[in-house]
Amino acid sequence: MSMLAHDGTAMLGRQLQRIRNTPGLLILTQTMPITMLLFFGYVFGSALAMPGEEYRSFLVPGLLVATAANGIMTGMFQAAQDVHRGVTDRLRTLPINRAAVPLGQSVADVMVTAAGMVPFLLVGLAVGWRVEKSPLQAVGALGLLLLFRFATTWIGIFLGLLTRSEEAAGQLGGATFILPLLSNAYIPTEGLPGWLRTLAEWNPISAVTTALRDLFGNAPVPEGAAWPVAHPIAGSLMWCAVLLAVFAPLAVRRYAHGEG
Amino acid sequence: MTSTYAVLSEGLEKRFGEVHALRGLDLAVAPGTVCGILGSNGAGKTTAVRLLTTLLRPDAGSARVAGHDLVREPEAVRRAIAVTGQYASVDGDLTGRQNLRLFARLHRVRGPAERAAELLDRFGLTESADRPASTYSGGMRRRLDLAASLIRRPEILFLDEPTTGLDPASRNLIWDAVRDLTADGTTVLLTTQYLEEADQLAHDIALVAKGRVAHTGSPSQLKALIGAHVEIVVADADVLAKAAGVLDQLTGAEPSFDHVRNSVGAVTRDTTLTLPRLVRELDAAGVPLLDASIRPPTLDDVFLRLTKEVAA
Numbered sequence: 350m351s352m353l354a355h356d357g358t359a360m361l362g363r364q365l366q367r368i369r370n371t372p373g374l375l376i377l378t379q380t381m382p383i384t385m386l387l388f389f390g391y392v393f394g395s396a397l398a399m400p401g402e403e404y405r406s407f408l409v410p411g412l413l414v415a416t417a418a419n420g421i422m423t424g425m426f427q428a429a430q431d432v433h434r435g436v437t438d439r440l441r442t443l444p445i446n447r448a449a450v451p452l453g454q455s456v457a458d459v460m461v462t463a464a465g466m467v468p469f470l471l472v473g474l475a476v477g478w479r480v481e482k483s484p485l486q487a488v489g490a491l492g493l494l495l496l497f498r499f500a501t502t503w504i505g506i507f508l509g510l511l512t513r514s515e516e517a518a519g520q521l522g523g524a525t526f527i528l529p530l531l532s533n534a535y536i537p538t539e540g541l542p543g544w545l546r547t548l549a550e551w552n553p554i555s556a557v558t559t560a561l562r563d564l565f566g567n568a569p570v571p572e573g574a575a576w577p578v579a580h581p582i583a584g585s586l587m588w589c590a591v592l593l594a595v596f597a598p599l600a601v602r603r604y605a606h607g608e609g
Numbered sequence: 610m611t612s613t614y615a616v617l618s619e620g621l622e623k624r625f626g627e628v629h630a631l632r633g634l635d636l637a638v639a640p641g642t643v644c645g646i647l648g649s650n651g652a653g654k655t656t657a658v659r660l661l662t663t664l665l666r667p668d669a670g671s672a673r674v675a676g677h678d679l680v681r682e683p684e685a686v687r688r689a690i691a692v693t694g695q696y697a698s699v700d701g702d703l704t705g706r707q708n709l710r711l712f713a714r715l716h717r718v719r720g721p722a723e724r725a726a727e728l729l730d731r732f733g734l735t736e737s738a739d740r741p742a743s744t745y746s747g748g749m750r751r752r753l754d755l756a757a758s759l760i761r762r763p764e765i766l767f768l769d770e771p772t773t774g775l776d777p778a779s780r781n782l783i784w785d786a787v788r789d790l791t792a793d794g795t796t797v798l799l800t801t802q803y804l805e806e807a808d809q810l811a812h813d814i815a816l817v818a819k820g821r822v823a824h825t826g827s828p829s830q831l832k833a834l835i836g837a838h839v840e841i842v843v844a845d846a847d848v849l850a851k852a853a854g855v856l857d858q859l860t861g862a863e864p865s866f867d868h869v870r871n872s873v874g875a876v877t878r879d880t881t882l883t884l885p886r887l888v889r890e891l892d893a894a895g896v897p898l899l900d901a902s903i904r905p906p907t908l909d910d911v912f913l914r915l916t917k918e919v920a921a
Contacts, residue, residue, distance in 0.1 A: 441663070
């Protein structure tokens, strides 16, 4: 365990140094959700039945979770890039813990996500979003968000080790853009036809988004929703636990064995 | 002591779907020596190295690396080896210094910063130490790769085509580093396309073809295996046939003609055939000679001949 902590910390340091060496990419990924908040908030907001400011308050938690779900994309791209460039194989010949490399990557990713939330939430405050409940609940909401990001990054790392190519990872990563569209991140699910509503509410993004809206006090838990959305905090924890239990061992196994 | 060899493999096999990349690789490398692994593209060199460095698991066969079983004790193998090559690279997004510090930390070296500075200096990288490795030239990159492998002196170093595409200065630096390492007792497994490199560095050569070791021996043993190349250049195309007749009598080997240069050549393992004797015999036969030579084979000759034999 101390071996994992030592090697994992070294690999975490590597990821943070990489980001510091190439800040352009980070700035690009951070401006994306802000652009979407302004675009969706004012363009869509003016066409929806919900008043503009109310929609923007509704949208801020949704975009936070949709951005967290991008962990699939970043995790996949970074893991595939390391495989492609031979870095993964170099590390695999070292006498280090088999989980240290993916763990370092996922923890670094969570830290970057946490830092990236600050400018986004400042813009959110500027367009009318507020924490309506206690600060403790707000902290809980952010903790839940980071836990979700941690889980999605492991999905990405597994897929990246599987695809082994930066191009494939880029293409597949682009497809993850549709995941929040099939959830309540941007629109309420109450208006959807029955089967589509069920599908959207069993999307993990919906449970986490509802939990954040509830904990920030931006919108009430919807009536008559599927279980993970009706019990959003328990539902979010359940989804994170399931995703981690499935994808973290898969990723570590894949990393340890390497081949197809 | 369970093994007197640094690397000992028996019947290693590896398949990738339909492709049978290794069909029973037997390899024995003595400690403190350089073993050159030669083979044409697709012969199985890379697969062999990937198996022996724990990156792939064999489908059949067994191997001991530094006395540890490859399959049962991969951790112990990893503690003894270092790998440098095209498919095992440092991180281009980090600077040279950051890379070496990272590897020093992962190897639990005391004073990782000092060790990194020392290696940067030794490999002439101090000036570019704080630039991302992706901006390095091919030679600098290769030197950084090797430096990362020498954070701790490995028992066995795997070098995969370490000087491909390098200028002579960088190449010599890497060759010197390999010689220093073996002088200190490190065993080196070297795959290379350059036969000159194997000739310069390797104590023993394993010629890999079709997933097996086809021949082993020192460079001079392998050269003796195929014999010397005799060549006669004549002034006039008319006497080429006569010259070939003499050559046939002396060597018993099939002559090969070069009609552009008016020359005929043959290969012989007969060590009693010396240049004075060759010239006397040709003169006695009335062949007007322009040039004659008996050239010991290069490792290129060995490689081309032996790989052709395996393919036939």
